[in-house]
Amino acid sequence: MWRETAFTRVTGARLPIVAAPMAGGPTTPGLVAAAGEAGAFGVLSGSYRTPDGFRAAIREVRRLTSAPFGVNLLLPEPYEVDPAAVEAALALLRPYADELGVELTAPERYGEDADALLDVALAERVPFFGFTFGVPSPAALAALRDAGTVTCGTATSVAEARALVDAGVDMVCVQGIEAGGHRGAFLGDPFRGAGLISLVPLVRDAVDVPVVAAGGIMDGRGVAAALALGADAAQLGTAFLLCPEAGTSAPYRTAVASAAETGTALTAAFSGRAARGIRNRMLDDLAGADLPPYPVMNDLTRPLRQAAAAAGRADFLSLWAGDGVPLARELPAAELVAALERETDLAVERFGCGRGHG
Numbered sequence: 001m002w003r004e005t006a007f008t009r010v011t012g013a014r015l016p017i018v019a020a021p022m023a024g025g026p027t028t029p030g031l032v033a034a035a036g037e038a039g040a041f042g043v044l045s046g047s048y049r050t051p052d053g054f055r056a057a058i059r060e061v062r063r064l065t066s067a068p069f070g071v072n073l074l075l076p077e078p079y080e081v082d083p084a085a086v087e088a089a090l091a092l093l094r095p096y097a098d099e100l101g102v103e104l105t106a107p108e109r110y111g112e113d114a115d116a117l118l119d120v121a122l123a124e125r126v127p128f129f130g131f132t133f134g135v136p137s138p139a140a141l142a143a144l145r146d147a148g149t150v151t152c153g154t155a156t157s158v159a160e161a162r163a164l165v166d167a168g169v170d171m172v173c174v175q176g177i178e179a180g181g182h183r184g185a186f187l188g189d190p191f192r193g194a195g196l197i198s199l200v201p202l203v204r205d206a207v208d209v210p211v212v213a214a215g216g217i218m219d220g221r222g223v224a225a226a227l228a229l230g231a232d233a234a235q236l237g238t239a240f241l242l243c244p245e246a247g248t249s250a251p252y253r254t255a256v257a258s259a260a261e262t263g264t265a266l267t268a269a270f271s272g273r274a275a276r277g278i279r280n281r282m283l284d285d286l287a288g289a290d291l292p293p294y295p296v297m298n299d300l301t302r303p304l305r306q307a308a309a310a311a312g313r314a315d316f317l318s319l320w321a322g323d324g325v326p327l328a329r330e331l332p333a334a335e336l337v338a339a340l341e342r343e344t345d346l347a348v349e350r351f352g353c354g355r356g357h358g
């Protein structure tokens with residue numbers, strides 16, 4: 001019974017389980033395809049890719065599978081470049097850069113060409129477009145609607161969910177405070193917010209569109225709980241980080257495999273925007289520092305993060321992960337999705353039996 005929901009009806013996925021978009025490496029076409037083949041709905045992140053790279057990745061997913069899948073972008077937000085703040089941030093980062101033997105300079109331009117990435121999604125006619133950090137422009141939403149694309153926005157509060165639905169977005173991904181990666185918050189303080197167990201029923205009651213629950217879901221117990229709270233699908237990011245198909249770097253994998261549930265924190269240290277990751281030296285050093293906003297800080301730290309990944313140094317990497325991280329399993333994506341399906345059956349049965357068979 002749990003397998004068919006408003007989400008599966010709209011997307012055509014066999015299961016109401018989403019392999020979350022994870023920009024910056026972890027989400028590969030191979031991961032999206034393997035999750036899709038196993039019945040989950042894989043979402044390919046387009047951000048941090050070039051438009052050509054994004055197009056190639058979409059085509060690679062289609063080469064690998066005929067299962068339905070979606071794409072996702074981090075939406076651009078207005079930001080200011082304050083040269084003094086950039087210099088101050090570079091001064092904070094230089095000791096790390098020296099340690100890694102990498103040169104740090106301010107780039108000429110910040111951020112990415114989100115319009116070009118959106119154009120790729122439209123031209124490739126991907127039927128599902130997810131996004132985070134706000135609401136797309138009315139023109140972008142109209143173009144997506146005309147293309148017959150289902151849209152799904154990220155909300156970390158009831159007000160954000162309402163804003164998305166009022167703008168005409170088709171689905172809401174509710175992200176709890178325990179979620180790994182960037183917080184999608186766009187109204188209010190991104191460092192504050194409710195946990196998923198409070199947020200899903202609140203949003204469920206506030207909006208009349210399919211709701212996807214994200215944050216701390218690691219196994220079938222979590223999937224069943226999200227569905228019981230009123231969600232139409234469960235979205236898992238951290239749970240997929242250790243899959244061999246994921247592009248998670250070696251030092252990142254080691255950190256994920258040994259992290260405790262008390263080991264994550266919200267930080268703006270790596271990107272200038274609130275995100276949850278496993279605590280490391282850079283996260284702790286820069287806690288409370290006055291830093292430039294996203295995407296400025298993100299672009300300033302990129303060479304450092306790339307050098308750290310190449311050198312196997314987890315202390316300067318953004319190790320995005322949610323509070324459920326100790327439950328991450330090193331399994332091929334197909335086996336992970338099969339385990340999630342089995343475990344959800346068991347969890348649903350455990351509750352269903354009591355009532356149904358008295």
Ligand SMILES: Cc1cc2nc3c(=O)[nH]c(=O)nc-3n(C[C@H](O)[C@H](O)[C@H](O)COP(=O)(O)O)c2cc1C
Nearest residue numbers: 020022023132179180181214215216237238320322
């Ligand atoms: C490494 C990583 C990268 C992420 N990148 C994105 C992204 O590009 N777009 C997005 O909408 N969400 C992104 N997220 C957030 C996920 O969509 C989702 O909200 C989160 O993974 C759920 O929490 P969990 O990690 O505890 O499962 C990312 C999460 C992680 C862990």
